[in-house]
Amino acid sequence: MDMLIFELDKNTSKPLYEQLYLGIKNAIISKRIEVGAKLPSKRKLADFLNISQTTIEIAYAQLLAEGYITSKPRVGFFVEAIDDLPYVQKESVLDPVVPVLKQKFNIDFHPGKIDLSGFPFSTWRKYAKNIFDEQYKELLLTGHPQGEYELRTEIAKYVFQSRGVLCSPEQIVIGSGTEQLLPMITQLFDPLSEYAIENPGYKTVNRILKHHNRTIYPIQVDDEGLRITDLEQTNANIVYVTPSHQFPTGAVLSATRRSQLLNWAAQQTNRYIIEDDYDSEFRYLGKPISSLQGLDKNEKVIYMSTFTKSLMPSLRVAYFVLPNSLLSQYHKIFTYYTSTVPRFDQHILANFMRDGHFAKHLNKMRKSYKKKHDRMTETLETYYPGIPISGEHAGMNVVISVPNKISEIQLKEKASEHGIGVYPLSDYMITPIDHQTPQFLLGFGGLEIESIDDAIHKLMSIWNIERANPSN
């Protein structure tokens, strides 16, 4: 047996089985042993090399597992025919690469920015500390596909109290965000369903529906929200709306239209309304408007919301509430589904809500955002009375019209050159809409209250908009 020309070294840290495995493997690769050759039996080889049979066993098992040899029961081990193995160490590319940074603005009016200063880290940390404990080790396993029952219970209580949404925890499905939940919702409807969405609106919704090859009708929005008469002229049977605070215009769907929309849905069995209530927590004047779900008598509304604005975007917790009419369809499709939200996070949040910290946090943040909102609108109204504001008194941005000869794109570029991020309304248009006056979303959520005045004045001066003297 000329295969055994390699020597085993008992005085190195390399285990004997690995030396044996490598020796035989190299002999096979370099064709020093022929294809089909029979290897010595484990017992014989152990005797010959004066090592234990277990060592041989491990080496042979490894060669077997990698396909270098085969085993014929009660006969022995044989060398396999192999193509040249293309194992080549590629050049290591593990050197740290500096990630590409997004453009950072000195002043950013992005409507998605939130206030980071108010987050109750110590309270959250306390709940995290409590839940990562041996006594909750069952939480290491996969949980309920709809999300933890405890969190769904807290959500059911919360949406009832704050939004008039009536549901049981059984109707709630928790997921990682709109991008993950909306495709689930579309699976509940006939695949031939056609969708109406708001224009301007939330572009991600358009992207998701397009990706799933759904027919989409962009419906225009005015200061009463979605135009229901336009909706009625389409073949859409599913409509996605943000009634309590239209994104991005800030319009509130009027009572008349709410009623019309619910009537529209009630007219056909395959019609449904997806109500996205993404930032309803933040209203600064009067009482919050009750949800469509709360008004609906016909099980036609899928209510969805998120903790992105109310708590933090990075937690990735959102949810939808199914009407009873869609529950059995949901159970049929999503039996095998695994929830995407980590169970421990769900329990931290549930306990945080149960003990009243969420309500407290919301009240605190509402006050903080209201101050920023008031400061921004006051500054605009006082010094720039020629600039109409809309979509105010809610959310984290207002919309301004800029009476200017130059286009939205040029205004945006001018601001950008000076380190200011502004977001034209046309960025949110699903299909272009004619509008004479450039319009911009001005977010205040991420700005320090002390910096708002200066930020507005700086932007207006860049845009050559004259500052009025309020004492006149």
Next chain:
Amino acid sequence: MDMLIFELDKNTSKPLYEQLYLGIKNAIISKRIEVGAKLPSKRKLADFLNISQTTIEIAYAQLLAEGYITSKPRVGFFVEAIDDLPYVQKESVLDPVVPVLKQKFNIDFHPGKIDLSGFPFSTWRKYAKNIFDEQYKELLLTGHPQGEYELRTEIAKYVFQSRGVLCSPEQIVIGSGTEQLLPMITQLFDPLSEYAIENPGYKTVNRILKHHNRTIYPIQVDDEGLRITDLEQTNANIVYVTPSHQFPTGAVLSATRRSQLLNWAAQQTNRYIIEDDYDSEFRYLGKPISSLQGLDKNEKVIYMSTFTKSLMPSLRVAYFVLPNSLLSQYHKIFTYYTSTVPRFDQHILANFMRDGHFAKHLNKMRKSYKKKHDRMTETLETYYPGIPISGEHAGMNVVISVPNKISEIQLKEKASEHGIGVYPLSDYMITPIDHQTPQFLLGFGGLEIESIDDAIHKLMSIWNIERANPSN
């Protein structure tokens, strides 16, 4: 103005603006004020009711927001025409409902069960405590769409050292699991791509591809893994494989076939291999087999893996490694994507890995699973020598063939009647495969080591399989 017949009560806790809002709203709903009627100006009403103008302002704003009135600039506020508002308090369904429990077995041989006793809760808790801190408040905001750079760096190091996978953090995308990552991967390929998957195999993969209307070829698996010659006879250009430990048979893709498979992919530009390395951490004999990705010279392999088995299923962290050939396509499609994994969890895991706790945990769990594996195979070999075992020496289950006259379904039912959960191989078949002998997956991960002997003996006695006397 007969609308003002309601009275304001200054001695209640109900704010005046709310009394005013409700009074006017009820008058509109009950049609006591006509559609089109003009409301008194704020100043006039404030004078008349002897309350502040701000109170009136809030009430009017609320009525405006809800669409009960409209505002004509410089003219005044007018009552809107509304359909009957269908706001009806639905019956509360908030009573706690007991969630339906899944069937619980006294003994569960489920292959997906993991050992809960070894999780290092105190270490994990320490990292959680550290990260939920004011100084990391930026982590409240949305992170990188591919996942945190720190975690991707740790994953790149780990897959290189343990699996021979060569990549930079830029090639890694972190997500919540196969169900979430696989649809992303399919979006990188031509929508007309056709898919080959293993049979028996991971049914979720079949479900996902079916849901996306992809053509699927189930390819049979033998004791060397996927049959490449069968693959070559299909039109498939994408293949999904579990080469290091085929799910569920436990077969290792042989060296010959690895080489054949890589050659197959290299032959056409649109061919790709999705390598799912879901439980490669757990091999109990010899060295782990290096990944296909490490062997590939042609940028044809998308490597994917998960922390489900190696850490916990409920964390929902998995990842894929893109070949450079697919990076630009990825960036084109997923610019706007938001990662589904909470940022704080990503940092807890990254720090845990960085400090060597993950490697330590894996070694500990490998030992624990090896003991369970050895106990199960020894018991089977010693007392039931007539039962062939396959797919052993890795993962968390073995596969046994049961020489019995009755069918898999009947054997499963018999076990179930006695509180024992067993999982027939046919449960994992994508399309039926003829097999004379009933085969079952026997998972050992979730069993206590002391209970394994009894569990096996109990199952065999239920199946009327005689126990051999090893002293003979």
